[in-house]
Amino acid sequence: MILIVIKMPVRPDRIDEFRTHADEYARAVNAEKGSLFFEWSRSVEDPNTFVCIEGFQDSAAGASHVATPHAKAAFDWMSDLVAEQPQIIYIDAPEVSGFGPMGEVEPRG
Numbered sequence: 001m002i003l004i005v006i007k008m009p010v011r012p013d014r015i016d017e018f019r020t021h022a023d024e025y026a027r028a029v030n031a032e033k034g035s036l037f038f039e040w041s042r043s044v045e046d047p048n049t050f051v052c053i054e055g056f057q058d059s060a061a062g063a064s065h066v067a068t069p070h071a072k073a074a075f076d077w078m079s080d081l082v083a084e085q086p087q088i089i090y091i092d093a094p095e096v097s098g099f100g101p102m103g104e105v106e107p108r109g
Contacts, residue, residue, distance in 0.1 A: 001036065001096045002062040006052040007043070009083040015048065018081045021074070022050065028070040029054065034061025036098050048083065059092060 010018045022040045029038040036055035043049035056062040065071055078086075 001093050001098060002056040002059055003089075003091045003093060003096070004052070004054045004056075004062075005089040006054075006086050007088075008050045008052060008078070008086040009046070010048050010050060010081055011083045012048050014081045018050065021077050021081070025070060025074045028068075029065065032061075032065055032068065034058070034064060055098060057097075058094070 026038050026040055029035055034057045036057060038054040039052070041051045041053070043051055056065060
């Protein structure tokens with residue numbers, strides 16, 4: 001599995017525009033073959049920063065994703081909306097296939 005986490009600082013006056021594009025982009029990425037998950041969250045530390053977490057089956061699926069028309073379009077509109085260069089963590093973990101249960105927390109009742 002490829003696991004990617006991106007912190008994306010967005011220009012405060014472009015937040016609404018970013019959210020519209022980000023929602024459309026997430027739907028497109030989640031529909032890709034080889035995409036395990038793709039989600040945006042707003043940072044609790046900075047309301048102008050969005051955090052993306054994405055997972056792909058393997059590096060081939062990740063490479064295929066970057067070549068899609070919607071990814072290329074996203075890299076373009078993101079450049080107009082970011083306040084500074086996004087920061088990324090990229091982990092290739094072939095032994096992992098996705099999320100698993102968290103041992104420390106279970107629902108009560």
